[in-house]
Amino acid sequence: xxxxxxxxxxxxxxxxxxxxxxxxxxxxxxxxxxxxxxxxxxxxxxxxxxxxxxxxxxxxxxxxxxxxxxxxxxxxxxxxxxxxxxxxxxxxxxxxxxxxxxxxxxxxxxxxxxxxxxxxxxxxxxxxxxxxxxxxxxxxxxxxxxxxxxxxxxxxxxxxxxxxxxxxxxxxxxxxxxxxxxxxxxxxxxxxxxxxxxxxxxxxxxxxxxxxxxxxxxxxxxxxxxxxxxxxxxxxxxxxxxxxxxxxxxxxxxxxxxxxxxxxxxxxxxxxxx
Amino acid sequence: xxxxxxxxxxxxxxxxxxxxxxxxxxxxxxxxxxxxxxxxxxxxxxxxxxxxxxxxxxxxxxxxxxxxxxxxxxxxxxxxxxxxxxxxxxxxxxxxxxxxxxxxxxxxxxxxxxxxxxxxxxxxxxxxxxxxxxxxxxxxxxxxxxxxxxxxxxxxxxxxxxxxxxxxxxxxxxxxxxxxxxxxxxxxxxxxxxxxxxxxxxxxxxxxxxxxxxxxxxxxxxxxxxxxxxxxxxxxxxxxxxxxxxxxxxxxxxxxxxxxxxxxxxxxxxxxxxxxxxxxxxxxxxxxxxxxxxxxxxxxxxxxxxxxxxxxxxxxxxxxxxxxx
Ligand SMILES: Nc1ncnc2c1ncn2[C@@H]1O[C@H](COP(=O)(O)OP(=O)(O)OP(=O)(O)O)[C@@H](O)[C@H]1O
Ligand SMILES: [Mg+2]
Numbered sequence: 001x002x003x004x005x006x007x008x009x010x011x012x013x014x015x016x017x018x019x020x021x022x023x024x025x026x027x028x029x030x031x032x033x034x035x036x037x038x039x040x041x042x043x044x045x046x047x048x049x050x051x052x053x054x055x056x057x058x059x060x061x062x063x064x065x066x067x068x069x070x071x072x073x074x075x076x077x078x079x080x081x082x083x084x085x086x087x088x089x090x091x092x093x094x095x096x097x098x099x100x101x102x103x104x105x106x107x108x109x110x111x112x113x114x115x116x117x118x119x120x121x122x123x124x125x126x127x128x129x130x131x132x133x134x135x136x137x138x139x140x141x142x143x144x145x146x147x148x149x150x151x152x153x154x155x156x157x158x159x160x161x162x163x164x165x166x167x168x169x170x171x172x173x174x175x176x177x178x179x180x181x182x183x184x185x186x187x188x189x190x191x192x193x194x195x196x197x198x199x200x201x202x203x204x205x206x207x208x209x210x211x212x213x214x215x216x217x218x219x220x221x222x223x224x225x226x227x228x229x230x231x232x233x234x235x236x237x238x239x240x241x242x243x244x245x246x247x248x249x250x251x252x253x254x255x256x257x258x259x260x261x262x263x264x265x266x267x268x269x270x271x272x273x274x
Numbered sequence: 275x276x277x278x279x280x281x282x283x284x285x286x287x288x289x290x291x292x293x294x295x296x297x298x299x300x301x302x303x304x305x306x307x308x309x310x311x312x313x314x315x316x317x318x319x320x321x322x323x324x325x326x327x328x329x330x331x332x333x334x335x336x337x338x339x340x341x342x343x344x345x346x347x348x349x350x351x352x353x354x355x356x357x358x359x360x361x362x363x364x365x366x367x368x369x370x371x372x373x374x375x376x377x378x379x380x381x382x383x384x385x386x387x388x389x390x391x392x393x394x395x396x397x398x399x400x401x402x403x404x405x406x407x408x409x410x411x412x413x414x415x416x417x418x419x420x421x422x423x424x425x426x427x428x429x430x431x432x433x434x435x436x437x438x439x440x441x442x443x444x445x446x447x448x449x450x451x452x453x454x455x456x457x458x459x460x461x462x463x464x465x466x467x468x469x470x471x472x473x474x475x476x477x478x479x480x481x482x483x484x485x486x487x488x489x490x491x492x493x494x495x496x497x498x499x500x501x502x503x504x505x506x507x508x509x510x511x512x513x514x515x516x517x518x519x520x521x522x523x524x525x526x527x528x529x530x531x532x533x534x535x536x537x538x539x540x541x542x543x544x545x546x547x548x549x550x551x552x553x554x555x556x557x558x559x560x561x562x563x564x565x566x567x568x569x570x571x572x573x574x575x576x577x578x579x580x581x582x583x584x585x586x587x588x589x590x591x592x593x594x595x596x597x598x599x
């Protein structure tokens with residue numbers, strides 16, 4: 001019996017992770033529902049041309065910029081939540097997982113590959129929508145600067161984090177709950193900065209009620225502050241986004257994403273595929 | 275590593291590490307909110323040696339699929355363990371030398387026949403050129419050349435089963451675990467799979483497979499285990515297990531005249547009508563006089579065969595005995 005290759009392939013192997021990632025991307029590209037959503041979001045952004053026509057003279061480009069930020073983030077977040085919730089679940093439900101985890105691949109490599117594939121899909125989506133958006137701005141006589149691109153980069157970071165959250169929940173529950181929890185986290189995350197402001201206010205609910213205050217503090221401490229990734233107002237005001245800010249946001253998103261992914265990995269490592 | 279001791283010159287020959295071993299393998303499922311327990315596999319001990327074709331046989335719900343999934347690390351045992359080449363299958367490096375066909379295999383249906391096998395090849399870290407060549411070779415082996423560029427969504431059940439076989443032998447494995455490999459296949463397909471399994475044996479590989487089609491097990495297995503209700507009830511070579519009617523020989527002859535039959539009847543042999551001729555059951559020792567009598571009487575002997583209990587009869591007997599308990 002040959003005994004040679006038995007020691008190989010114990011460590012993480014990028015080739016296997018990439019194979020899963022590439023295939024995840026390919027699945028999305030061949031999925032009619034996803035292509036439909038993409039088409040719809042393009043139409044949605046194009047529709048801001050009509051919206052801008054209603055704006056006060058000279059404000060057309062502003063409307064388009066603001067609307068674009070909103071639309072790109074909206075569709076990317078929706079994709080992250082829906083795909084993140086379904087990605088691993090479908091493998092279990094359709095039992096395609098059997099022929100994969102019985103191959104010499106670590107389970108964590110599979111999850112990492114799935115996540116990387118989803119990330120690639122999200123980047124492609126944001127880039128595609130971002131380009132359409134930029135073209136729309138140009139037709140409205142606005143200017144497209146590097147700041148807009150930075151804004152899109154921050155959207156990618158945000159949805160990267162959201163996708164990790166969805167994968168974590170989906171490793172332990174069904175897509176309905178995953179979608180609900182992840183959407184909830186997204187909403188709370190977007191509102192964390194408000195709670196933070198209220199906690200610092202000299203009066204109000206958080207001063208009068210100690211229980212509410214403790215609750216508010218826990219929320220602020222635990223939930224990621226997703227407003228970090230929304231620089232639309234800053235870009236509209238023409239204030240440049242500092243590179244150090246981008247770096248900070250990147251580290252912030254990565255730390256959270258890593259944490260959620262690791263939880264997902266552990267949950268996945270333990271489970272039976274029945 | 276457990277092959278140590280093989281250099282110990284004196285003493286009895288060291289036992290070879292079994293290719294696949296179940297040691298007190300057990301699995302208990304918890305069902306529903308009240309966690310009702312289902313003991314799917316109970317203390318199964320089993321060893322498959324290199325070069326064997328081992329048949330895993332049992333009625334529906336006996337625990338075949340569950341134990342095979344434990345062998346592949348898809349399900350964790352609640353007791354005992356499954357070893358492949360003496361090692362835990364949880365190590366990816368062990369799985370590198372194993373191929374697995376799940377029951378009713380499911381695949382990414384948006385990929386083509388070529389793409390899906392190419393994808394699996396990547397999980398084995400096969401270099402691209404070698405991989406593509408191997409995939410094309412496999413498509414030929416399982417008879418799917420014509421469907422190379424068709425998406426799996428458009429595959430028939432039997433064609434998917436063939437993809438399943440192909441991915442199970444993609445890496446030229448030393449051990450192949452097949453959960454009902456013939457299911458969903460037409461007679462041609464069944465014969466092809468049988469030939470693939472026999473070819474694997476010829477190459478010194480080990481095959482562990484479950485099947486409902488007793489004829490398939492009977493014709494190719496070296497040993498079988500019969501699992502019923504989670505327990506292995508019988509295990510051994512077919513010769514050992516199928517001993518029910520040992521010593522009896524079946525004779526079929528055509529053209530026997532009524533007088534001849536009457537004479538034989540007088541000697542204590544009853545001839546039953548079988549097809550165009552007559553069938554007699556004779557004890558091995560008393561065969562010669564009967565054959566001579568038949569030939570002398572002008573009959574043509576079309577069939578002489580030692581009678582063996584068929585696997586089916588054994589299977590029904592075992593399952594029935596268990597049911598009666
Ligand atoms: N996920 C599960 N949860 C609870 N019970 C299960 C689960 N999977 C299998 N079982 C039970 O375990 C027992 C064995 O099932 P298994 O699928 O291993 O049988 P099998 O021998 O493969 O049957 P078949 O010939 O029908 O494929 C059955 O009683 C089944 O109901
Ligand atoms: Mg089964």
